[in-house]
Amino acid sequence: MITTIDHSVKEHIQKALEVARRSNEAVIVSHISEVDAMDPLHFFNYGENLFLGERFYWSGPSTFTVVGLGNELVIETSDQTTNRFRLIENEWKRLNKQVLHSGSVSVGTGPLLFGGFSFDPIKSKSQLWNDFSEAKFFLPTIMLTNTKERSYLTVNKLIHPFDQLEDCIEHFTSYEINNLNFSHIRDCEKFNEFKLTELHKEEWLNAIVKAKEQIHAKQIDKVVLAREVHLLFNEKVDTYSVIDSLQKNQPTSYIFAFENGIQSFIGATPERLVKKENHKVFSTCLAGSIKRGISVEEDKLLGHQLLTDDKNLLEHDIVVKMIKKALEDCCYDVVTPDKPKLMKTKNIQHLYTPVEGFAREDHSLLSMVERLHPTPALGGYPKHAAIEKIRELEPMHRGWYAGPIGWLDAYDNGEFGVAIRSGLIEGNKVALFAGCGIVGESVPELEYVETQIKLKPMMTALGGIKA
Ligand SMILES: C=C(O[C@@H]1C=C(C(=O)O)C=C[C@H]1O)C(=O)O
Ligand SMILES: [Mg+2]
Known part of the structure; x- marks a missing residue:
């Protein structure tokens, strides 16, 4: 040969x-x-x-x-x-x-x-x-x-x-x-109409009411509750076109796709869990949300509203405290700004605080993933009590939604995002997921609207909303 x-x-x-x-x-x-x-x-x-x-x-x-x-x-x-x-x-x-x-x-x-x-x-x-x-x-x-x-x-x-x-x-x-035998560059497919089913909407709204009672009774400070919608297409969904659309419309997010046999788990998450580059460690606190404005003025106004809103600041603050503490336990020189900034994606604005430090000897990337997951941005606070509440109250199975997703190399460098703004595709069926941080002042209907916004990146990529 x-x-x-x-x-x-x-x-x-x-x-x-x-x-x-x-x-x-x-x-x-x-x-x-x-x-x-x-x-x-x-x-x-x-x-x-x-x-x-x-x-x-x-x-x-x-x-x-x-x-x-x-x-x-x-x-x-x-x-x-x-x-x-x-x-x-x-x-x-x-x-x-x-x-x-x-x-x-x-x-x-x-x-x-x-x-x-x-x-x-x-x-x-x-x-x-x-x-x-x-x-x-x-x-x-x-x-x-x-x-x-x-x-x-x-x-x-x-x-x-x-x-x-x-x-x-x-x-x-x-x-x-x-x-390698590369074929010609292919066109993206236009998606057909689909039938949308919202799963357990009433149960989810009731779960928020129950969670608020438990928060008021001081059992927990915050819990994230998610819901699921199903889309049924006439034809097989083309994952290539979904990734292409996410890449074009969500350039400031992590775009991920993980094929597992006949299923593809795909999303565009703005949320880093942890990145490690040699000893340098980066994490992100992302919690507290508001829609984008139609005009520049409205957008600024909404941003300002978010930055000064007590309910959203509390949702965010709980995340900052936990991530900062988690990194201080395994890193030195942990720094974090005093106040959150805005992170804007095409559809939504979030409160955002970066946390950075340097890994102490013997603290690996995956040990940090273990320590951080789930942060109160996806689980709640205190961690274990919040996970218990999710098991008890949430009317869905998260699977890999909101879990850590990413890569690592042979030298312990790598990066994990939080697998939100995501969906699971199988043939002509798609399941999409979105959740919200629930605190004492949460209003169920407003949290519902927040999940609608969080579903938009995937909805757009699937052709359900015009980009
Ligand atoms: C749970 C999700 O998002 C999380 C919840 C947020 C909130 O409630 O304000 C904001 C960002 C994410 O940490 C989701 O997108 O499904
Ligand atoms: Mg929120």
Whole structure:
């Protein structure tokens, strides 16, 4: 067989095979090459034939876009305790002990694990989320990384002791950029009419009333209650077009898509849970909401109203206190501004406070995800009592909605968002989710209107609202 694979890759494979045979453990080989600029959605679309059901899309507002295709390795657990974070971390550490790179390495290239966690592993699963584990991550077979200036292609392979050199070389050769058979750039589909069903609206409104009683009785300070709507289309929903629309209309949010067999979990979240870059740690407090104004003046007025509204400031403040404390327990030099600012997306304005610090030794990214999840922006306060209230009062199963979703690399860099403004797509069916932070002064009907606004990004992407 004639191969064009570059010499260093062959050497890495040979070395990996030696190590794998000696240790009787698999070794990850990762080859990174800089490629001509490529549209990430085009790459996602390329994966439709070979890797349908095993694709991941992630783009951060100020970082990069990564698209992973194929499950070269899957790490998942149905563990229902907080141990699930450590299980994923330990397995990833065990496997990435042996990583052989070739090509230029920059953050967001090389072996990355993509995935997420369910919101609440204890609450029994509904039919809808049956195929989603409590935590699932995968190392893609191939991955495109687009930074502001450059595009990189990463090809990964898990090399086992019994693998043959020629087969391994063939793997890397077949996924060289020139050997990938890209089709033409495709058009986005226009979506047809759909039938919308609001689930358990009355129960949800009643749950708010009950939550307020419990808040007034000082059982908890805040609880987030979510609801679900279902959309039924005449035809299969085209996830490519959904991501394309989110990318165009929600450029300041994280756009994510996680394919899990025949289901795709997709969203555009403005909320970072935690990002770790070497030792630097960033988290975000995002809670308190108001609609966008139609005119510039109205928009400013609404923004001002939000910044001075006691009910929204309380919703927000509870989140700041908790996140600040959580980071102080594992970071040094934690800084946070005294007052929230506004974060505006196309459809909504939020109160926003960034929290930053430096990770202390031995505090990993996933340990921070464990510590933070769920923040009072998605759970409530105090944490465990609020989770109990959600189990008791909320008339839906969250599955991966409001859970941590993101990526991590072999050096403990990575980023997780909170999987809100999201939906689960399966064929012609879509389930969308939205929730609100409930405090003593919440008015059920107004919280309902707030969820309507939060459903808009996905509704627009599905063609239900004109962009
Ligand atoms: C729960 C959601 O959003 C959260 C709740 C917010 C609020 O109640 O003001 C604001 C931002 C998010 O932290 C959602 O979008 O589903
Ligand atoms: Mg709110």
